[in-house]
Amino acid sequence: MASKLSFHLTCPVCLCFFNDPTILPCEHNFCRQCIMTYLDSGATTCPECRQHFRKQDLKGNRTLRNLVEDVQQKQKTIKVKDLRQTSRNGHEMLCSDHEEPLKLFCEDDQRLVCLICREGEKHSGHSFKPVKEAMKEYENVAIQAQSFFSDENKQVGDMIFNQTNEITKSKERFKYLEERMHAQFKKMHDFLREKEKKMMKELQEAANSAETTMKQNASILGELQINCNKQISILESGLKISQPEGFLQWWSEEGFLLVKGITLSENKDIKSALQATSRLKSNRVISDHFTIGPYETDLPLIVWRDMLDFVKEGMNTSTIDKDLKLSIRKDGHLQFEGQEYFARNQKFHNGYKDNYLENIQTGQVYWEVDTGTEPGWEHGLTVRYYPKDKNASFLRTLLSYKSYEKLSLLVKDNSLYAVRGDEETLLVNQVIPRRVGVYIDCKRRQVVYCNADNMSLIHTVWCADK
Structure with a gap:
């Protein structure tokens, strides 16, 4: 009840x-x-x-x-x-082994003991303190622990609140994209109606997946906050005990185990609780991270590419070549020095060259690469991500080869791998595509690889997450 x-x-x-x-x-x-x-x-x-x-x-x-x-x-x-009720007659506690007053506190065992216990073999070589002196020392530890858990509790509350806002933003984003796609698909006929149905399903699945992940994270944060509340309640109950014996009895049974769990693992001294390490390092608020790649910004042009007879009429070669390979670029507002940006290898008549880079500092860029017919095609998939460095100028960042992170796709042993720096991740259940599309969104720090023949997603990299 x-x-x-x-x-x-x-x-x-x-x-x-x-x-x-x-x-x-x-x-x-x-x-x-x-x-x-x-x-x-x-x-x-x-x-x-x-x-x-x-x-x-x-x-x-x-x-x-x-x-x-x-x-x-x-x-x-x-x-x-x-x-x-834990004390006898509310005044004095007696040793369960010797029926003597508990006048000492064993710092090695973190327990109340009597004078006879001190001389026994069980506590041989241990360090003892009078109960009043021990209470004063460990009461300070408990106060520090209470402050630690209170701070964590506030952080968890803020994270839950922010996560709730992110879920709301995710739903609003879904509604926005849904309305936008409906308006674009209305301009097309029977062929496009089928395409619209397919894209709505993918959008719904992406939105549902993102919302599920964020709700699960909110639930985890909620459980963490409940645990924090319980731990704070335990500490508050102990700190209300004014009697040294009663407090140290509580400390032995509850307080010591609770405070011990937040001290540094390599520091065995319980009195150093001020060095406690926050348990929130592995927790974070999951942002509104879901995408349908280039369909979000360039849906008409990409869908038109699928309608070969229609798209060939009136399209110039600056956006689509004779093989209907797209190269799309939408610039946004200019960025200042010290902001993160991307770069890709430039293509020449004899293939891609590592020493010639095209900087992508703003907006969205999409291009396609044939995996079998172009020499050095894998270089066309390589993207360099330059993280933000407020202390370095734009030119210095560009010339510093150690400052960027390399992103790419790799074919090895008839399998497809995603490459991020020196780390290779096998893409399970992914076939090697005939043509790969690469999509960069600078504002969202996002790189998307997709199968350009059917626009199915291959791999997504959020550069701010690592």
């Missing part, structure tokens, strides 16, 4: 008990700070039901606030009562 009640008293944004609960016109409740931060981000719809609301629509929920305070007070009372 208590678990069900706690669920209804929890804010769906921060997953903690409501703090100054605020109700929306749709009757969903949130912490006032959570919903105000949500509004400041530009959102205008309820995170639960997507019903629109305004800032002036927010109202405090006094009944819910009183209920939360009552439940929290009862939980605190129960915890304090349980801790008090």
